[in-house]
Amino acid sequence: MTPPNTARRRETSRRAILTATFDLLQEVEYAKISIEGIASRAGVGKQTIYRWWPSKGAVVFDAFLMLSEGAEGGPVRLPDSGDLAADLTMVLRATVEELTDPRYEQPMRALATEIAHDSELAAAYAERLDGPLREAKRERLRSAQRAGQLADDLDLDVAVDLIWGPLFQRWLHRGGPLTTDWTDRLVATALDGLRPRR
Amino acid sequence: MTPPNTARRRETSRRAILTATFDLLQEVEYAKISIEGIASRAGVGKQTIYRWWPSKGAVVFDAFLMLSEGAEGGPVRLPDSGDLAADLTMVLRATVEELTDPRYEQPMRALATEIAHDSELAAAYAERLDGPLREAKRERLRSAQRAGQLADDLDLDVAVDLIWGPLFQRWLHRGGPLTTDWTDRLVATALDGLRPRR
Amino acid sequence: MTPPNTARRRETSRRAILTATFDLLQEVEYAKISIEGIASRAGVGKQTIYRWWPSKGAVVFDAFLMLSEGAEGGPVRLPDSGDLAADLTMVLRATVEELTDPRYEQPMRALATEIAHDSELAAAYAERLDGPLREAKRERLRSAQRAGQLADDLDLDVAVDLIWGPLFQRWLHRGGPLTTDWTDRLVATALDGLRPRR
Amino acid sequence: MTPPNTARRRETSRRAILTATFDLLQEVEYAKISIEGIASRAGVGKQTIYRWWPSKGAVVFDAFLMLSEGAEGGPVRLPDSGDLAADLTMVLRATVEELTDPRYEQPMRALATEIAHDSELAAAYAERLDGPLREAKRERLRSAQRAGQLADDLDLDVAVDLIWGPLFQRWLHRGGPLTTDWTDRLVATALDGLRPRR
DNA sequence: ATATAATCGAGACGGTACGTCAGGTCTTGCT
DNA sequence: AGCAAGACCTGACGTACCGTCTCGATTATAT
Structure with missing residues (x-):
């Protein structure tokens, strides 16, 4: 670059x-x-x-x-209180806050759409900007997995996508209001899955 | 317009x-x-x-x-064989096919990024283009819900986001290759949730 | 037309x-x-x-x-008091008045330049608009000629050009201010000629 | 500019x-x-x-x-053979030649009409293009005046207008054919004036 | 008095040019 | 050599009009 x-x-x-x-x-x-x-x-x-x-x-x-x-000062870390649902809820709420902050919303939309059109940029983004953050997300889930709160055979990459994908999608495409209510339900649904639990 | x-x-x-x-x-x-x-x-x-x-x-x-x-000839419908997992798997594979079809990929990226920057357009998209499709998705899930395959208290809108959000996100942001393997795991994970069953 | x-x-x-x-x-x-x-x-x-x-x-x-x-009501006529110099002076002053009247100046410039570029229009102008006026000018000079105030062998067409040509030229090309002083000198010089008399 | x-x-x-x-x-x-x-x-x-x-x-x-x-190489000068009438006749014939030369006619009409509509341009024209030429004309007449061929009290500016005004006017407004016969008569009439001599 | 056909207002259309903005390249001194 | 400045060619912007072309809706004879 x-x-x-x-x-x-x-x-x-x-x-x-x-x-x-x-x-x-x-x-x-x-x-x-x-x-x-x-x-x-x-x-x-x-x-x-x-x-x-x-x-x-x-x-x-x-x-x-x-x-x-x-x-940044040092590597990014997600909060780990032991309660995964609570931690995720908190993180998603904070993310929503940032995504809708007038100072950052337009610039981030700009970055997002540039990435959508330029694969070189997308690669740089994946490595330099999103990389550390994604690793932190994976790490938080891994911790929960070790604690037996997540399925053993869970693909952590898919899991990260399952939680943050809907959020970014809804934000970028304006699929609906980004309320705390919605993010909370998102976390709950992702954790429990669509199928009925007994 | x-x-x-x-x-x-x-x-x-x-x-x-x-x-x-x-x-x-x-x-x-x-x-x-x-x-x-x-x-x-x-x-x-x-x-x-x-x-x-x-x-x-x-x-x-x-x-x-x-x-x-x-x-279009009449309203859009998703396949309904009774086996939700199989149907979703099939639909997502078809969607991936379309998203990566050289004829449609660039135009759809263009539309997606225009929507990201223009909220009027986003509203029109939500109503005219995405609307019928989203309703079809919801309907398929509702059918499964009636058949007892989905939790009774499931928010179908969140459910739709949970399945298709990650897909579009991965596609648009080039988060990784869109293989059938990945979509299959996405469906499975969404249905079962991140938490261990039993 | x-x-x-x-x-x-x-x-x-x-x-x-x-x-x-x-x-x-x-x-x-x-x-x-x-x-x-x-x-x-x-x-x-x-x-x-x-x-x-x-x-x-x-x-x-x-x-x-x-x-x-x-x-118009009837044919155009120039004043004929018997004193050619006085009559011409008066007419030229009136013409200057008209040429510099804000209501007419721009429209007449427009007409003049259209004529300069379109010979059909020029012909129509010569016949319908300028024609009667020019005939009146010629007639006034003819009258003076009959009265012995103009040379017998004078070409009246050239004479008309000699008097009004400089005026229109100065007006159209903004060759200088159109003062009564200037028009008066023009009339005098045209009548007497450049050569010394006696 | x-x-x-x-x-x-x-x-x-x-x-x-x-x-x-x-x-x-x-x-x-x-x-x-x-x-x-x-x-x-x-x-x-x-x-x-x-x-x-x-x-x-x-x-x-x-x-x-x-x-x-x-x-241009140096200042413009009109021919000065001592015989003013002959010199003017020659110059006017040459001018007619130029005005009707297919290479220059349209461009010069364009310039003339632009000047008619734009007074700034007119000023620039008067100073840069017409100025030197007009001074040459005045100079030729001054020389004739010194030689006693022109009236002592003659206003040379009016004199220049009297000779060249009719020519440009006839040309621009297509008042009639620009023959040598016409220009010769113009010179003669301007020199002698309209009034009978003797 | 009624048919009938040209004219009318309105304005969409395929174009050309307007005068402006910006892209990306290049050149000129200054640091 | 990097830089600020900015001229340059290029190409697109969004607008104004061009002259042509439908559209009904008036008229003004000619039946």
Whole structure:
């Protein structure tokens, strides 16, 4: 994602570009964001963007990366109180909070749709951004599995998809309101399954 | 979605535009499709598009609508052999087939991302395109519920999300390969839930 | 200038079009006047204009024709007090008045430049609009010639051009201010010639 | 007539645009010339035209300017054989030749009518294009005046208008054929005046 | 008085050009 | 060498009009 020799690269320009990008994402519709706009907002020549990023999506992606690296101190962990249902409920509620936060909603939709169209970006996303988070989710489930709260033969990847897939889908496609009621039922249903339990 | 008086509208132009749109969606990346391109491909003046549709997304949407209306004869129904697991497995495999069909993949990604950015479009999608299909899904589950195969207190809407949400999410975000193996495990896990039975 | 059978033609529409045209000429730059604009201002279908006039210039021309026919009662005559210099001075001052009248300046510039580009229109202009006026000018000079105030062998057509040519030229090309001082000197110089007398 | 900083301007583009403009003026009716047409003929982006010229008329004007600057070597001078009538006759015949030359007629009509509608352009024309020529005309007359061939109190500006005004007027408004016979009579009448001598 | 046919208003249509915005490349000095 | 600045060619935007073409709904004779 950064072709030439990084040595002489000016760090201040890089940060200015990524910050300007993220700021713009919050302010205007994604489709209306332009390289020119980013450059002028960042006080940077267009060439400086084209030199270091192959596409607008890549800039957006790096803007998120910068943000997440800034936030992070050490590996991500999901809460583990021993009560899986309670922990999941809490995490999903927090996720909903973030997804509907006006500061992040538009930028995240932008990232999501860029990924949908660009498989290289999708791979980078899977590795750099989603990877650690997904591992944390898997880890929390593994812990529950060890505690006998989940089926032994459960495919943890499928399980992660089963819980978070519906949430992201509903959010991205506006399938309905993201209420706590809904997330709570989602967790319960995923844990118990559709079939009647005795 | 169609502002002026529809009376004098020329049906041949309308069809030409929608057909051209869908054809283009298969050939070139969505972002590179232009109103100008659609108009010239359809042999139509640009104004004729701007007169009847408010945005590129709306045209794309109507192109899908035309397609689905053409295909449909009566209400959509999911197979009902009495064996829910088998039926769902089959339907999901077919869905995967469609989602990865080169003719439809790009157009459907385009539609999905347009919906993600335009809530009006999302509403129209929910009502006109996804609505009947979702009702069919719910109906199949209701039938199973009546047969005692699903929990009595199951929220069918959540159930639908639980099965199809992960699928669409994995497809759209390229979360991994869409193999029959994965869909089969998805169905099984959704039906049984994450918790151990017995 | 009016092709089909004039019998069934609606006179009210014709007048509305010509009036609207002349009004528009006063209000907006000639280049910005459109058939659509005239039609909508006149409350008339575009086809009604296209049916009866071959070009925008022709409509403008007819608008002038209508005006001049309205004004006229009998043939045009220039004043003839017996004092040619005085009469010409007066007439030229009046002409300047008209050429710089804000109600007429723009429309007349429009007509003048249409004529410059369309020789058919120029012929119609020469015959219907300029013709009678030019004949009146010639007649006034002929009268002076009979009175021995002009050279016997004078070509009256050249004489008319010599007096009014410079005026129109200065007006149309904005060669300088059209003051009474200038017109008076023009008349005097034209009458006496450039060469020294005696 | 040239807004931004001229420093970075590409001279090749400028010349291509002006040349293309002049060429087009010879080929097609002025009203049918478009910025788009000029740009494509010149192999230039439209923006490059809009960047440096405010209007189509300004481009046309500069095209003429380029031509006249190319032709010129030093200040313009009218022939001075000592015989004013002969010299003027010759010059007017040459002017007629030029005005009716198929290469220049349409372009010059275009320039003339642009000037008629745009007073800024008219001012630029008066200063840059017509100015030197008019001074040459005045100078020739001044020389004749010194030689006692013209009245001492003659206003040379009026005199210039008296000779060339009728010519341009007849040409632009197609007032009649531009024969040598007519121009010769024009010169004679202007010199002698309308009043009888002796 | 009624049929009948041209004219009318309205405005959709396939086009062309408008003047603007942005994309991505290239060039020019400055640091 | 990287950079800010910005000119350049390209292509698309959304709008305004072009001149043609239906549509009913008036008229104004010609039956």
